Amino acid sequence: MPTLKxxxxxxxxxxxxxxxxxxxxxxxxxxxxxxPVLSALGDRASAESYAQMRTQLGLDLPLWQxxxxxxxxxxxxxxxxxxxxxxxxxxxxxxVFPATLELATVAVVLGALLGVPAGxxxxxxxxxxxxxxxxxxxxxxxxxxxxxxxxxxxxxFYARLDWVPxxxxxxxxxxxxxxxxxxxxxxxxxxAGETEIFWNAVQHLVLPSAILGLYSVAYIARMTxxxxxxxxxxxxxxxxxxxxxxxxxxxxxxxxxxxxxPLITVIALSYASLLEGSVLTETVxxxxxxxxxxxxxxxxxxxxxxxxxxxxxxxxxxxLNLLSDLLYRLLDPRAR
Amino acid sequence: MTAHTDTRxxxxxxxxxxxxxxxxxxxxxxxxxxxxxxxxxxxxxxxxLLIVLALVVVAALAPVLAPxxxxxxxxxxxxxPPSAAHWLGTDAFGRDILxxxxxxxxxxxxxxxxxAATAPLxxxxxxxxxxYFGGWVDTVLMRFTDIALAFPKLILAxxxxxxxxxxIENAVIAIAITSWPPYAxxxxxxxxxxxxxxxxxxxxxxxxxxxxxxxxxxxxxxxASLIVRTTLDMAGVILTAAGLGFLGLGAQPPxxxxxxxxxxxxxxxxxxxxxxxxxxxxxxIVSLGFNLLGDGLRDVLDPKGx
Amino acid sequence: xxxxxxxxxxxxxxxxxxxxxxxxxxxxAEAVRGVSFTLAREKLGIVGESGSGKSMTGRSILRxxxxxxxxxxxxxxxxxxxxxxxxxxxxxDIRGRRIAMVMQDPKYSLNPVMTVGxxxxxxxxVHSKAGAAEAKRRALEMLAAVRIRDPERxxxxxxxxxxxxxxxxxxxxxxxxxDPDLLIxxxxxxxxxxxxxxxxLAILDDLCSQRGMGMIFVSHDLNLVASFCDxxxxxxxxxxxxxxxxxxxxxxxxxxxxxLLASLPKIDERPGDLPVLSRDPAWxxx
Ligand SMILES: Nc1ncnc2c1ncn2[C@@H]1O[C@H](COP(=O)(O)OP(=O)(O)OP(=O)(O)O)[C@@H](O)[C@H]1O
Ligand SMILES: [Mg+2]
Numbered sequence: 009m010p011t012l013k014x015x016x017x018x019x020x021x022x023x024x025x026x027x028x029x030x031x032x033x034x035x036x037x038x039x040x041x042x043x044p045v046l047s048a049l050g051d052r053a054s055a056e057s058y059a060q061m062r063t064q065l066g067l068d069l070p071l072w073q074x075x076x077x078x079x080x081x082x083x084x085x086x087x088x089x090x091x092x093x094x095x096x097x098x099x100x101x102x103x104v105f106p107a108t109l110e111l112a113t114v115a116v117v118l119g120a121l122l123g124v125p126a127g128x129x130x131x132x133x134x135x136x137x138x139x140x141x142x143x144x145x146x147x148x149x150x151x152x153x154x155x156x157x158x159x160x161x162x163x164x165f166y167a168r169l170d171w172v173p174x175x176x177x178x179x180x181x182x183x184x185x186x187x188x189x190x191x192x193x194x195x196x197x198x199x200a201g202e203t204e205i206f207w208n209a210v211q212h213l214v215l216p217s218a219i220l221g222l223y224s225v226a227y228i229a230r231m232t233x234x235x236x237x238x239x240x241x242x243x244x245x246x247x248x249x250x251x252x253x254x255x256x257x258x259x260x261x262x263x264x265x266x267x268x269x270p271l272i273t274v275i276a277l278s279y280a281s282l283l284e285g286s287v288l289t290e291t292v293x294x295x296x297x298x299x300x301x302x303x304x305x306x307x308x309x310x311x312x313x314x315x316x317x318x319x320x321x322x323x324x325x326x327x328l329n330l331l332s333d334l335l336y337r338l339l340d341p342r343a344r
Numbered sequence: 345m346t347a348h349t350d351t352r353x354x355x356x357x358x359x360x361x362x363x364x365x366x367x368x369x370x371x372x373x374x375x376x377x378x379x380x381x382x383x384x385x386x387x388x389x390x391x392x393l394l395i396v397l398a399l400v401v402v403a404a405l406a407p408v409l410a411p412x413x414x415x416x417x418x419x420x421x422x423x424x425p426p427s428a429a430h431w432l433g434t435d436a437f438g439r440d441i442l443x444x445x446x447x448x449x450x451x452x453x454x455x456x457x458x459x460a461a462t463a464p465l466x467x468x469x470x471x472x473x474x475x476y477f478g479g480w481v482d483t484v485l486m487r488f489t490d491i492a493l494a495f496p497k498l499i500l501a502x503x504x505x506x507x508x509x510x511x512i513e514n515a516v517i518a519i520a521i522t523s524w525p526p527y528a529x530x531x532x533x534x535x536x537x538x539x540x541x542x543x544x545x546x547x548x549x550x551x552x553x554x555x556x557x558x559x560x561x562x563x564x565x566x567x568a569s570l571i572v573r574t575t576l577d578m579a580g581v582i583l584t585a586a587g588l589g590f591l592g593l594g595a596q597p598p599x600x601x602x603x604x605x606x607x608x609x610x611x612x613x614x615x616x617x618x619x620x621x622x623x624x625x626x627x628x629i630v631s632l633g634f635n636l637l638g639d640g641l642r643d644v645l646d647p648k649g650x
Numbered sequence: 651x652x653x654x655x656x657x658x659x660x661x662x663x664x665x666x667x668x669x670x671x672x673x674x675x676x677x678x679a680e681a682v683r684g685v686s687f688t689l690a691r692e693k694l695g696i697v698g699e700s701g702s703g704k705s706m707t708g709r710s711i712l713r714x715x716x717x718x719x720x721x722x723x724x725x726x727x728x729x730x731x732x733x734x735x736x737x738x739x740x741x742x743d744i745r746g747r748r749i750a751m752v753m754q755d756p757k758y759s760l761n762p763v764m765t766v767g768x769x770x771x772x773x774x775x776v777h778s779k780a781g782a783a784e785a786k787r788r789a790l791e792m793l794a795a796v797r798i799r800d801p802e803r804x805x806x807x808x809x810x811x812x813x814x815x816x817x818x819x820x821x822x823x824x825x826x827x828x829d830p831d832l833l834i835x836x837x838x839x840x841x842x843x844x845x846x847x848x849x850x851l852a853i854l855d856d857l858c859s860q861r862g863m864g865m866i867f868v869s870h871d872l873n874l875v876a877s878f879c880d881x882x883x884x885x886x887x888x889x890x891x892x893x894x895x896x897x898x899x900x901x902x903x904x905x906x907x908x909x910l911l912a913s914l915p916k917i918d919e920r921p922g923d924l925p926v927l928s929r930d931p932a933w934x935x936x
Binding site: 253 | 758773808
């Protein structure tokens with residue numbers, strides 16, 4: 009069966025990609041000039057306990073066996089222990105990940121809500137000034153250092169205009185007041201019926217997600233424009249016009265329906281890159297997510313945490329790639 | 345006199361735009377001329393070119409252009425707002441921000457040049473070899489490329505720098521290592537379109553080795569699309585390098601790297617905003633320049649990718 | 651009803667000195683260069699070689715010439731109403747409801763990600779206040795009218811799931827469902843297998859005469875047009891070079907038409923070499 013075979017190929021590709029990712033993080037872990045034994049035991053370990061720890065960590069095995077051991081550990085959910093927090097890395101990552109998810113999700117929704125109409129508008133006004141303006145805005149969006157824009161936005165909207173609250177997910181005195189059921193503050197606040205905290209969290213979310221979303225607006229608009237121009241050339245568009253449909257119906261009802269599937273792929277891909285791009289945004293906005301966790305660990309050379317975090321971001325990234333591919337097959341009647 | 349120059353330049357133009365070039369060189373120059381006329385009409389692209397040229401000039405003449413030494417401290421004049429003496433103000437050590445930006449242009453240009461010289465080259469080699477030999481070589485190399493393509497670039501670059509240790513060289517290495525895969529894909533696609541061409545078979549019949557064919561015939565044909573892609577990517581490279589600098593993983597103080605300058609200006613941003621704002625503007629302008637240039641080049645060299 | 655207009659003497663369509671021009675690097679290129687004709691409720695065939703401007707003539711009647719093309723005419727009137735002066739709002743009322751068009755290849759002219767039923771129902775609903783259920787009922791009726799055996803099943807199919815001949819019948823159903831007065835059929839059978847061409851033509855013919863519509867039938871095929879239509883226009887390089895009743899075709903005067911007639915294979919003659927059509931630059935000016 010062809011679908012079965014395609015599914016298998018996809019599965020093998022994903023497995024190979026994940027294995028590749030594991031190999032890369034493993035190798036990065038090996039080239040670090042930090043001695044893992046010392047970082048586990050502290051500087052004052054005796055020669056005896058040093059040797060014991062070395063065996064225990066498997067460092068006297070050949071490299072390929074060490075890799076197998078590493079893969080086995082990761083598959084069992086063991087990403088090592090963070091030096092900084094002295095907790096298992098996986099536990100840390102699971103705790104901070106919802107914050108990143110919340111930020112990136114709102115950002116990608118904003119990106120799609122602005123980017124798709126902008127791209128459609130540029131395509132229907134091809135070669136005229138709205139097209140050029142949107143193109144220029146897109147290039148500008150791709151040229152701004154996001155961490156700098158975040159700083160400047162904080163300066164303007166928080167410090168000078170006082171339109172939004174400062175960094176962080178909620179105001180300090182609200183912190184820890186709702187049970188972290190999902191870990192997503194807005195959702196948790198709603199679950200607990202704390203509307204005040206919910207609105208506070210939303211206000212905190214506005215600026216970082218808008219800044220992060222800006223990047224995907226440009227990308228989504230550009231791709232939408234290209235897809236749309238392709239469709240507007242098609243014969244079925246003429247048919248729709250012959251039927252007497254308004255231009256709005258032709259564009260939004262007929263053409264857009266045809267690019268919906270590739271657009272979903274594009275949005276999924278930009279979601280993936282936002283998860284990754286949140287590293288810098290989180291640093292600027294003191295947003296306690298995976299990005300901030302990774303950068304804090306970087307600065308204190310906590311390699312287990314860095315590599316564990318990288319692995320999780322990478323796996324989610326690959327999963328989103330896979331998901332966009334699956335959605336494509338599920339949603340397009342021609343591919344079914 | 346003017347009439348004379350006019351006729352002569354008209355003669356040149358005619359020679360360049362003729363439909364029946366007499367030599368291969370004329371045909372090639374003619375094509376370049378047609379590209380240039382198309383490029384010149386795109387005012388934004390020309391602006392981009394000017395920005396990039398300005399970056400090169402500023403970097404080359406930095407010691408001449410900078411009014412102060414980039415490291416010269418003046419603790420009596422800390423955190424001064426922009427003024428006639430210090431056009432863009434001074435930082436926490438009383439150093440002139442403008443002079444630091446001008447010297448920082450050298451670092452930015454160096455990063456751009458090093459990445460542009462390595463990652464596309466690696467991609468070019470992998471892509472042309474895969475495309476030319478086909479078969480299992482192609483399968484292995486392209487599987488490898490696809491896997492690398494699915495990695496999150498920025499995070500991996502962070503992890504690489506974390507492993508190699510902070511510093512500008514390691515930042516360049518990390519960026520280059522994570523950015524070659526798209527170039528390999530492009531080079532392979534271009535190679536596949538010419539691999540079966542008659543002139544390649546002719547070269548092979550004349551006994552040219554595979555190495556010669558790849559180097560002499562195939563690689564030159566891939567250059568145009570690689571240049572477009574590289575130019576467009578350079579904006580991203582500048583932003584990534586600045587991001588690494590901002591996180592303290594790239595250039596180390598007191599180097600006047602723009603991202604690191606923003607990081608040090610961050611703690612004063614609420615009061616002395618210019619310390620962080622000015623380097624950000626510099627990054628933005630230069631990165632926009634590369635984006636505009638790349639966008640214009642894409643229209644000229646690769647019109648199909650509208 | 652719509653047929654009341656038949657009583658007075660206004661022709662259904664008047665076209666006078668129609669021109670379609672496209673700007674190019676070397677100036678304006680004229681695709682249609684002064685076409686004139688009038689149409690009553692009859693079948694008018696337009697024949698001409700590829701690029702002679704047949705499609706552009708048809709599309710200018712609907713004001714659907716793609717930009718940057720420009721349409722001018724001394725008169726372009728439908729039921730006495732000036733189409734070139736009509737607002738785009740008014741044009742949308744006319745499109746589909748009064749003038750419809752069947753295009754060449756159903757593979758490309760149906761929206762690939764909408765079920766054919768929805769596309770037909772949509773064509774009905776744009777011009778009426780009918781609800782979804784009523785539109786669906788009418789669409790099913792229309793599918794039956796174009797002799798589709800199992801309308802309920804076909805209604806929920808996507809265009810790639812139906813054959814070419816069925817696709818074109820669906821297209822006809824979609825265009826006829828608002829009951830237009832004029833149908834432009836732009837090579838409606840040339841993308842189809844020879845075996846289904848005749849079926850589709852028969853359906854088209856029946857429905858047109860039942861409803862008393864006018865039709866402009868564009869084709870390459872002089873034989874087909876001669877047997878199917880009442881009157882014939884022969885186009886060459888954007889101009890009408892011959893206009894006659896189908897029954898008088900054998901008496902055509904223009905050398906281009908004579909050339910076309912001579913190149914038709916005849917049953918009672920041994921096939922020799924096909925004559926090469928001669929072209930005279932003077933015809934461009936006539
Ligand atoms: N977008 C355009 N830009 C420039 N010229 C065009 C454009 N579209 C059509 N033309 C020109 O208009 C002329 C008439 O085209 P048209 O489609 O009406 O021909 P046709 O008689 O329908 O041919 P065919 O039998 O191939 O369908 C062609 O010569 C074509 O070159
Ligand atoms: Mg045509």
